[in-house]
Amino acid sequence: MDQVIHALAAGENVRIAAISAYDMVSGVRALHELSRVATAALGRQLMMTAMMASQLKNEGDRVSTILRGDGPAGNMVCTGAPGPVVKGYTSDPTVELPLTPEGKLDVGGYVGHTGRLTVVRDLPVGDPYVGVCNIVSGEIAVDFAQYFTVSEQQPSLVYLGVRMDATSGEVRAASGVLVQPLPGCPDETIDALQARADAITTLTRRLDDGAAFEPVLAELFDGLDFRIVERFTPVYQCDCTRERIERALISVGAEELQDMIERDGGAQVKCHFCNAVYEFTAAELSDLLRMAKSEDNGQNAT
Numbered sequence: 001m002d003q004v005i006h007a008l009a010a011g012e013n014v015r016i017a018a019i020s021a022y023d024m025v026s027g028v029r030a031l032h033e034l035s036r037v038a039t040a041a042l043g044r045q046l047m048m049t050a051m052m053a054s055q056l057k058n059e060g061d062r063v064s065t066i067l068r069g070d071g072p073a074g075n076m077v078c079t080g081a082p083g084p085v086v087k088g089y090t091s092d093p094t095v096e097l098p099l100t101p102e103g104k105l106d107v108g109g110y111v112g113h114t115g116r117l118t119v120v121r122d123l124p125v126g127d128p129y130v131g132v133c134n135i136v137s138g139e140i141a142v143d144f145a146q147y148f149t150v151s152e153q154q155p156s157l158v159y160l161g162v163r164m165d166a167t168s169g170e171v172r173a174a175s176g177v178l179v180q181p182l183p184g185c186p187d188e189t190i191d192a193l194q195a196r197a198d199a200i201t202t203l204t205r206r207l208d209d210g211a212a213f214e215p216v217l218a219e220l221f222d223g224l225d226f227r228i229v230e231r232f233t234p235v236y237q238c239d240c241t242r243e244r245i246e247r248a249l250i251s252v253g254a255e256e257l258q259d260m261i262e263r264d265g266g267a268q269v270k271c272h273f274c275n276a277v278y279e280f281t282a283a284e285l286s287d288l289l290r291m292a293k294s295e296d297n298g299q300n301a302t
Contacts, residue, residue, distance in 0.1 A: 053080025069112025
């Protein structure tokens, strides 16, 4: 079963989040019919989003991560809510790329080596916080580490890995780790964490070899007073509804709705996150058109 854990280490000077997400990544691969490289890329981003969402406390809190690189992936969008509950998509789920010279999936080539990583933290109270940084590698873990350092002034060690069968493309294991020294953390503790960076990158391989998630984490942070404080079960779940789609159609405006009615005689809207298709007849669009005109008139009146 998939799991997110929160832990403290080094006398509570270090905050750790970690995820094991075989079911989630396997499920999104099947849902979106992802290529191998797209599975590795979107799987990494989903796991990072899930770890960030696991830190949300209130109903209505949301965190979104958007990668817009110059690679064939186009836009990669993930959203997380408390639970954590996540969803995501990539603009081009089927493209496949040659392996790198090292024989690995070319995630950086898929995402692109230049572009932007945007993180939106949307809380019920106040305006959303939007942080943006440049993509530095396209390998996703490095890019999120850069984001935390540049946009949130929180130096972080980030590992994300998806292990796949080279022939079938099936997911074999998926995991990630986010390590964040807290303010006042001693330099020797930070040095000790950096010395373990290479060992942390073995987590997915060890899970693939049959090791249990929590014992491996305890071993990776052995000697640093590692202590698990919370456990969560991450799930992939879309929250789209017909009512939400109706609101989205109304928001495009009366002119666009009128065009849909006259040109197409209806509309078909597909959710990017779960592939659900919503059909609207011309009569149903006409009802939405009246609502859009009513809202426009109300805004003009003010």
